[in-house]
Amino acid sequence: MTRVLVSGATGKLGAPIAAALADADDLTLAGRVARSLTGQDGFSTVAEALAATQADVLLDVTSPAVGEAHTLTAIAAGLPVVLGTTGLDKAGEERIHAAAIAADVPVLYVPNFAITAVLMMRFAAEAAKVLDQCAIVEEHNPAKVDRPSGTALRTADLVEAASGTRPEISSIRIEGVVANQSVIFGAGAQTLELRNVTLSREAFVPGALLALRRVAALTPGLHVGLEQILD
Ligand SMILES: NC(=O)c1ccc[n+]([C@@H]2O[C@H](COP(=O)([O-])OP(=O)(O)OC[C@H]3O[C@@H](n4cnc5c(N)ncnc54)[C@H](OP(=O)(O)O)[C@@H]3O)[C@@H](O)[C@H]2O)c1
Incomplete structure (x- = not known):
């Protein structure tokens, strides 16, 4: 025990x-x-x-x-x-x-205990090996003290390690949100968006x-x- x-x-x-x-x-x-x-x-x-x-x-x-x-x-x-x-x-x-x-x-x-968020970061690192245009948008409740979020910074570290380019991070603080993040990749006439949504602290x-x-x-x-x- x-x-x-x-x-x-x-x-x-x-x-x-x-x-x-x-x-x-x-x-x-x-x-x-x-x-x-x-x-x-x-x-x-x-x-x-x-x-x-x-x-x-x-x-x-x-x-x-x-x-x-x-x-x-x-x-x-x-x-x-x-x-x-x-x-x-x-x-x-x-x-x-x-x-x-x-x-x-x-x-x-552990900047983020949500298993879906960890998978989002893993998939972002994989995509960054191929797609070098990337931006991160993180959304949290206004009560969150730190900005950008630890998850956004960690994702940026992983993307930068894979692609050599650090993505821009945008932080949004708005009531009703627990913790969401999109990692958006762009290439000629196509985009890829990885999005993690946390519905409650459970x-x-x-x-x-x-x-x-x-x-x-x-x-x-x-x-x-x-x-x-x-x-
Ligand atoms: N890793 C993740 O997945 C994850 C997910 C969500 C949030 N977070 C992070 O976890 C932290 C807590 O978030 P929360 O939303 O639970 O905050 P919260 O609701 O404000 O709770 C903070 C807790 O810490 C205690 N505390 C604060 N200062 C203290 C001190 N000096 N000594 C002892 N206890 C103290 C508070 O009690 P008292 O005020 O009575 O001391 C309360 O129990 C934040 O950094 C947040 O960003 C991490």
């Missing part, structure tokens, strides 16, 4: 993941972290929770302002981490990788559980993307 500490457990993403742990046979909730849980059935900081619980892995789904700090705290305690909080920049990735190597701990940063739960099951088997250091453990 893998014991999971969920940081951001009261959030729109953390709450359904914490609830799904109760139904899993091989995963269990070790503790919940959120500032609003102070004095209730949970912890206000990751450090406090690590000291008081027996956890095997940390899931962080909080905010770009604190996701890196929470990850570094867990690494220092020797705990594998699934980081689902978006907005981590390259410098942050390097700091986490260095700390994880030093502590001999695996960390999986779409992120299966990928998050898969990441929690498999992160400990990864090599020490930072790994990026659900595709690292999908196959």
Whole structure:
């Protein structure tokens, strides 16, 4: 049984993941972290929770302002981490990788837990080998803090690696949307559009559980993307 500490457990993403742990046979909730849980059935900081619980892995789904700090705290305690909080920049990735190597701990940063989004990125990388004109349009709710989205940046990285050209990213923030993205390729008199639509945050739960099951088997250091453990 893998014991999971969920940081951001009261959030729109953390709450359904914490609830799904109760139904899993091989995963269990070790503790919940959120500032609003102070004095209730949970912890206000990751450090406090690590000291008081027996956890095997940390899931962080909080905010770009604190996701890196929470990850570094867990690494220092020797705990594998699934980081689902978006907005981590390259410098942050390097700091986490260095700390994880030093502590001999695996960390999986997953900008998008939706399996359909991971397939969209994979297919985009494949198309970019042939089609060098590409643009990305990402759509999210206005509450999303980071812009462009982590998924758009990751897709741009993959397309650039395959084609040598970095695609332009357009970000739209509009009520009613959870998380959508189109990757549009153009060539002479033809276009190809790959579109991922997320209808609710339940779409992120299966990928998050898969990441929690498999992160400990990864090599020490930072790994990026659900595709690292999908196959
Ligand atoms: N990887 C993916 O597939 C995916 C999908 C959707 C969203 N996300 C990302 O996941 C993150 C959370 O999104 P959300 O929509 O769930 O946000 P949300 O509804 O605002 O929830 C944020 C959670 O983090 C907690 N939190 C915030 N700051 C904290 C701090 N300093 N210390 C402890 N807990 C803190 C909040 O509780 P308190 O305010 O009580 O502290 C709350 O439980 C964002 O970065 C978002 O972009 C990722």
